[in-house]
Amino acid sequence: MNLKRIAAALTVGAAFAAAPAAAQVSDNVVKLGIMADMSGPFADQNGPGDVVAAKLAIEDFGGTVLGKPIQMVDGDPQNKTDVGLTLARRWYDTEAVDVIIGPGNSAVGIAIHGIAKDKNKISIGTSAGTTELTGKACTTHGFHWVYDTYALAKATGSALTKAGYDSWYFITSDYAFGHSLERDAAGIVKQMGGKVVGAVRAPLNTPDFSSFLLQAQSSKAKVIGLANAGTDMVNTMKQAAEFGIVQGGQKVAGLLVLLNNIHSLTLKDAQGLIFTEAFYWDQNDETRAFSKRFQARHGKPPTMMQAGVYSAATHYLKAVKEAGTDEATAVVAAMKKLPINDFMTKNGWIRDDGRVMREMYLLEAKKPEESKGEWDLMKVVATIPAEESARPLSESECPLVKK
Numbered sequence: 001m002n003l004k005r006i007a008a009a010l011t012v013g014a015a016f017a018a019a020p021a022a023a024q025v026s027d028n029v030v031k032l033g034i035m036a037d038m039s040g041p042f043a044d045q046n047g048p049g050d051v052v053a054a055k056l057a058i059e060d061f062g063g064t065v066l067g068k069p070i071q072m073v074d075g076d077p078q079n080k081t082d083v084g085l086t087l088a089r090r091w092y093d094t095e096a097v098d099v100i101i102g103p104g105n106s107a108v109g110i111a112i113h114g115i116a117k118d119k120n121k122i123s124i125g126t127s128a129g130t131t132e133l134t135g136k137a138c139t140t141h142g143f144h145w146v147y148d149t150y151a152l153a154k155a156t157g158s159a160l161t162k163a164g165y166d167s168w169y170f171i172t173s174d175y176a177f178g179h180s181l182e183r184d185a186a187g188i189v190k191q192m193g194g195k196v197v198g199a200v201r202a203p204l205n206t207p208d209f210s211s212f213l214l215q216a217q218s219s220k221a222k223v224i225g226l227a228n229a230g231t232d233m234v235n236t237m238k239q240a241a242e243f244g245i246v247q248g249g250q251k252v253a254g255l256l257v258l259l260n261n262i263h264s265l266t267l268k269d270a271q272g273l274i275f276t277e278a279f280y281w282d283q284n285d286e287t288r289a290f291s292k293r294f295q296a297r298h299g300k301p302p303t304m305m306q307a308g309v310y311s312a313a314t315h316y317l318k319a320v321k322e323a324g325t326d327e328a329t330a331v332v333a334a335m336k337k338l339p340i341n342d343f344m345t346k347n348g349w350i351r352d353d354g355r356v357m358r359e360m361y362l363l364e365a366k367k368p369e370e371s372k373g374e375w376d377l378m379k380v381v382a383t384i385p386a387e388e389s390a391r392p393l394s395e396s397e398c399p400l401v402k403k
Contacts, residue, residue: 023066024325027096031071032058032313035087035103035112036127038076041205041230042105044260046127049306050074050102052298056290057313065320073097077104079204084108085115092119098326099124101312106130106177113142120328124316126308129229129256130180131391134353138398141328143335143354146308147278149177151389152255153185155276155362155382158192160223165251166194169221171212171236173228174201181227181255197221202228209236213243222251229256234264241269258303262365262377270365270377276389278360279304279344280378286343301375307344315340348386353398357386 034054036046051074058070073095077084084104091097092115099122103112109128116123117139124143125133129152133144168189172178178201186196197219200212213236216224224245226236233254240252254261257275281291281301290310291301302310319334320326340348340356348358362382371377393401 024327025066025068026098026326029069029071029096030065030317030320030326031073031095031097032316033088033091033095033097033100033102034072034074034309035077035084035100035108036074037079037104037230038074040076040079041232042079042127044264045230045258045303046102046104046305046309049294049298049300049302050126050309052294053302053306053309054101054313056293056297057310057317061314061317065317066324066326070317077108079105079108081107081111085111088112088115092116092121098122098328098331099316101309101316102127104128105175106132106180107175109133110137110176113137113139116328117141122316122328122331124312126312127305128177130176131184132176132180134351134355134391135397136399138353138400140400141332143312143350143356145312145356146304147276147360148355148391149181149184149255150391151278151360151384152276153181153188154389155360155384156253156255156274157185157188157225159274159362159382160251160253161189161192161194165223165253166192167221168194168196168223168225169216169219170196170199170225170227171209171216172199172201173204173232175204177229178204178227182225185225185227185255202232205232207235209239210243212236213240213245217243217245217248217250220250224250224252226252226254229258230261233257234261237261237265237269257363257365258305259301259375259377260303263300263375267366267368267371267377271367273365274381275363275365276360276384277304277363278358279307280361280363280380281307282376282378283361283380290343304344311340311342311344314342351390351393352401353393353396354400355390357390359386360384360389 036050101124106128109125170182172182294302322334323330363378
């Protein structure tokens, strides 16, 4: 443990010592709010699966904490910031929700991070990817749990550029996540000695990527980087195959690729695709055991985001127990004090900017002949230590970070 973490632990200890001895739970319930895209382009990667993961976490915790029941509500922000804010305010103000986990896309995540602090509540980003959550938009009450665009760009961009794919053109989803992913990937490519020859912005959830792909194809870039996600990423890949882009000598790199995306693409079209994740269901005995339980309820193994909901909910509940209260400031302190250990995270911890420090994994889609089953789709190529995958604090724009 470094000196900063020792100091933080001492501060936490002092805070707990000053707290009342009796457990205090507001409204006599500890309530989690799970916010996710339930029917849109990201529904398969978070959506209803987030709800399943949260229910498993509550059940595994025993259904109570500090002698009070643990409850859960869920809702869909529809990938709209105003809808997400309205839902969050109702949950925080009138429905006794203590923590919102999710909460959908990056624009929604940034907005909810802000109001959580104002209302002395907690916000945990598991599906949002923008580095702004631990950058300019960081707050004392906000956490970024699973991945961010810097981690995705660092591993994937470095691997491809190092292999000689040193000129890039980006097709970018036109909202906070896409912008952040393009910016981070472009920065890594340039650091590695490569160049970015152009980029185009595509509306979220557009069905037709043909004009964007033609622009990328005519750029002659060695790599077409897809700074998008969900069905947008899948549709871009499928249409790229129809245009014969890979056969023409260009490589298509998905910067956020998940298990469900590979399944939708099929290994025939996805084989050889390199990408970065925080979790894969078939990594070890622990991940396989959880995934078997999850699949029994959800019908398919968990994505890294859904696994992250379980991890975040469990750690939050551990912190409530440690703090002896669900009061947000005390719980935040406990969350930062306790190490994170579960099936997807080993010896993780939370930095001053709210980012969970965890290993990331460089993955490759298998060839069809390598697969032994419907969901046997990927293999781990490399493990990236937390300190190498996270943006250095020295580069942070988070106002909480002292330099």
